[in-house]
Amino acid sequence: MSGVTIKILAxxxxxxxxxxxxxxxxxxxxxxxxxKRVLDLARELDYVPNAYAGSLRRNKSKTIAVVIPEVADxxxxxxxxxxxxxxxxxxxxxxxxLTHEKLEREKTILKELTNGRxxxxxxxxxxxxxxxxxxxxxxxxxxxxxxxxxxxxLDTAKVTxxxxxxxxxxxxxxxxxxxxxxxxxxxxxxxxIISERGRGFKKAITDEGLDENDCxxxxxxxxxxxxxxLLKNLMQGPDRPDGIIATVEKLTTEIYLVCQQQQISIPxxxxxxxxxxxxxxxxxxPGLTTITxxxxxxxxxxxxxxxxxxxxxxxxxxxxxVVIPSELIVRGSTQTCFNSNK
Amino acid sequence: MSGVTIKILAxxxxxxxxxxxxxxxxxxxxxxxxxKRVLDLARELDYVPNAYAGSLRRNKSKTIAVVIPEVADxxxxxxxxxxxxxxxxxxxxxxxxLTHEKLEREKTILKELTNGRxxxxxxxxxxxxxxxxxxxxxxxxxxxxxxxxxxxxLDTAKVTxxxxxxxxxxxxxxxxxxxxxxxxxxxxxxxxIISERGRGFKKAITDEGLDENDCxxxxxxxxxxxxxxLLKNLMQGPDRPDGIIATVEKLTTEIYLVCQQQQISIPxxxxxxxxxxxxxxxxxxPGLTTITxxxxxxxxxxxxxxxxxxxxxxxxxxxxxVVIPSELIVRGSTQTCFNSNK
Numbered sequence: 134m135s136g137v138t139i140k141i142l143a144x145x146x147x148x149x150x151x152x153x154x155x156x157x158x159x160x161x162x163x164x165x166x167x168x169k170r171v172l173d174l175a176r177e178l179d180y181v182p183n184a185y186a187g188s189l190r191r192n193k194s195k196t197i198a199v200v201i202p203e204v205a206d207x208x209x210x211x212x213x214x215x216x217x218x219x220x221x222x223x224x225x226x227x228x229x230x231l232t233h234e235k236l237e238r239e240k241t242i243l244k245e246l247t248n249g250r251x252x253x254x255x256x257x258x259x260x261x262x263x264x265x266x267x268x269x270x271x272x273x274x275x276x277x278x279x280x281x282x283x284x285x286x287l288d289t290a291k292v293t294x295x296x297x298x299x300x301x302x303x304x305x306x307x308x309x310x311x312x313x314x315x316x317x318x319x320x321x322x323x324x325x326i327i328s329e330r331g332r333g334f335k336k337a338i339t340d341e342g343l344d345e346n347d348c349x350x351x352x353x354x355x356x357x358x359x360x361x362x363l364l365k366n367l368m369q370g371p372d373r374p375d376g377i378i379a380t381v382e383k384l385t386t387e388i389y390l391v392c393q394q395q396q397i398s399i400p401x402x403x404x405x406x407x408x409x410x411x412x413x414x415x416x417x418x419p420g421l422t423t424i425t426x427x428x429x430x431x432x433x434x435x436x437x438x439x440x441x442x443x444x445x446x447x448x449x450x451x452x453x454x455v456v457i458p459s460e461l462i463v464r465g466s467t468q469t470c471f472n473s474n475k
Numbered sequence: 476m477s478g479v480t481i482k483i484l485a486x487x488x489x490x491x492x493x494x495x496x497x498x499x500x501x502x503x504x505x506x507x508x509x510x511k512r513v514l515d516l517a518r519e520l521d522y523v524p525n526a527y528a529g530s531l532r533r534n535k536s537k538t539i540a541v542v543i544p545e546v547a548d549x550x551x552x553x554x555x556x557x558x559x560x561x562x563x564x565x566x567x568x569x570x571x572x573l574t575h576e577k578l579e580r581e582k583t584i585l586k587e588l589t590n591g592r593x594x595x596x597x598x599x600x601x602x603x604x605x606x607x608x609x610x611x612x613x614x615x616x617x618x619x620x621x622x623x624x625x626x627x628x629l630d631t632a633k634v635t636x637x638x639x640x641x642x643x644x645x646x647x648x649x650x651x652x653x654x655x656x657x658x659x660x661x662x663x664x665x666x667x668i669i670s671e672r673g674r675g676f677k678k679a680i681t682d683e684g685l686d687e688n689d690c691x692x693x694x695x696x697x698x699x700x701x702x703x704x705l706l707k708n709l710m711q712g713p714d715r716p717d718g719i720i721a722t723v724e725k726l727t728t729e730i731y732l733v734c735q736q737q738q739i740s741i742p743x744x745x746x747x748x749x750x751x752x753x754x755x756x757x758x759x760x761p762g763l764t765t766i767t768x769x770x771x772x773x774x775x776x777x778x779x780x781x782x783x784x785x786x787x788x789x790x791x792x793x794x795x796x797v798v799i800p801s802e803l804i805v806r807g808s809t810q811t812c813f814n815s816n817k
């Protein structure tokens with residue numbers, strides 16, 4: 134909260150607090166010119182209007198916002214279910230805002246949310262989020278809990294999974310299955326989760342003594358067609374990998390499609406592992422080996438931390454952060470070749 | 476809008492309009508007992524508070540709500556993108572509310588939304604929605620546009636696809652491919668879209684002269700495990716179908732899984748067609764034949780109709796309803812058997 138009160142506005146404008154209050158309520162007793170002076174100063178000082186401020190103090194909006202990049206990824210749709218389960222239990226509504234992976238929309242949404250519509254925010258940042266001033270600014274007024282894609286510089290709680298270990302484990306799993314030229318497909322240089330998975334990947338490559346020139350991190354985009362062509366070129370090129378780690382679920386379709394079309398057999402010629410919660414992993418042919426994140430639990434935990442803080446004083450400590458481990462689920466797409474019928 | 480004004484409240488309570496106004500603004504000039512009388516009557520008469528009413532009249536909240544059952548289904552995640560594209564173009568925010576297919580939550584959300592937080596609503600009802608009083612009640616105050624899962628009794632615009640024709644077309648396609656015992660998997664007796672698809676299914680069965688005792692509509696649930704057992708029993712039973720039409724995307728996983736486990740070959744022993752927008756349809760083995768809905772376009776159209784009405788007087792005519800056709804995309808899962816290598 135900004136700390137600006139009706140009293141401060143009254144002092145600055147040399148008016149009574151009653152006049153300020155009426156002006157803010159758009160009372161007919163106050164002249165238009167006075168109303169304008171009051172509103173202009175209120176805006177300038179970032180005054181949170183009375184009704185909202187009261188509602189905030191008493192946690193009466195009973196609403197939290199969930200700000201996430203998209204819902205097409207099954208991680209986020211499952212996490213939403215966890216968030217809403219926890220919110221419902223405490224009698225809270227949750228509003229969902231989608232940033233569509235755009236930093237500008239993230240900024241607009243957070244700005245819009247300072248108006249008191251919600252009591253706090255649960256968020257996962259966009260692939261474009263490379264500065265955090267807008268989040269820090271927002272966090273001065275309202276509490277935030279991050280989940281999955283976090284902003285480590287902010288002094289608040291984060292609910293994450295063990296991305297570094299999972300990057301390591303996925304890479305080690307491919308090496309154990311015989312891969313020597315492994316590619317990790319990234320979607321952003323900014324995201325905490327992707328850089329952690331990348332660090333785990335590199336560490337496993339070094340630990341296992343593989344040639345670092347044969348193992349690369351390649352950046353994909355938000356565009357399925359672009360990713361398809363990138364993968365097509367990769368699989369036709371001289372440095373064709375024998376193992377792929379996809380850091381996001383949606384790359385699965387393009388990987389399988391390129392292999393189908395180029396008649397590259399999975400897992401014989403290429404082993405594939407994907408960070409994914411998609412239910413169809415099990416019916417793909419071959420079944421897709423996944424690092425499956427505790428999406429529901431992560432959402433539920435983030436909401437629980439936020440709601441507990443709202444019940445108290447709105448203060449959230451960095452120490453409340455939680456790491457919930459993911460699970461490697463081995464299926465046909467990474468089977469070793471002497472036993473590869475599914 | 477309810478039509479109850481401050482003047483009406485003043486007359487009923489024998490107070491001045493200024494007193495009512497101050498009481499509603501929680502002014503310190505008004506006694507607690509008077510405030511209580513005013514608020515009680517305001518609640519009873521369903522008075523929309525001043526600030527909100529003003530905001531509604533001027534369309535100042537610049538926010539619309541999207542009330543949908545879930546986001547795990549790719550239809551809804553694509554439709555959301557369409558809605559948000561149209562909203563952004565006109566400078567509107569969209570808030571997403573999930574009902575999780577629960578009628579009670581739908582009622583709570585609509586009630587909550589009458590407080591003036593939004594200017595209008597775009598919605599798709601739950602599988603449980605078998606009465607419409609809560610929607611009708613809401614629609615007296617704020618405009619609604621339905622999409623996909625509509626409530627035909629309400630006098631407003633609906634954006635749908637040609638569900639009847641698609642049910643017919645899917646059934647005819649299976650019959651042409653050689654099926655004689657076709658099952659349509661439903662998820663609700665209430666939903667407009669499912670009953671329309673069912674009508675198309677029955678019409679095609681009759682038109683093509685199939686035995687109606689061999690062709691059935693079977694109800695599935697929201698629970699994946701239950702659906703799995705239902706399908707397992709169906710495929711092991713004496714009335715095993717040779718064709719399945721799944722009216723919702725999520726049934727795909729259980730159908731393919733049961734077939735894998737019982738070694739029932741698709742499309743040789745069972746042909747499958749699904750109402751779905753899932754990108755993975757193309758990489759399943761065999762590829763899944765789909766009725767693909769114009770999800771993005773439907774969402775965008777619904778938002779366009781709502782925003783146009785907000786720009787004018789909030790009035791939406793039934794005549795503004797639009798039907799955007801879906802598309803049958805034939806893949807391996809319905810190929811005829813003399814040519815079935817996908």
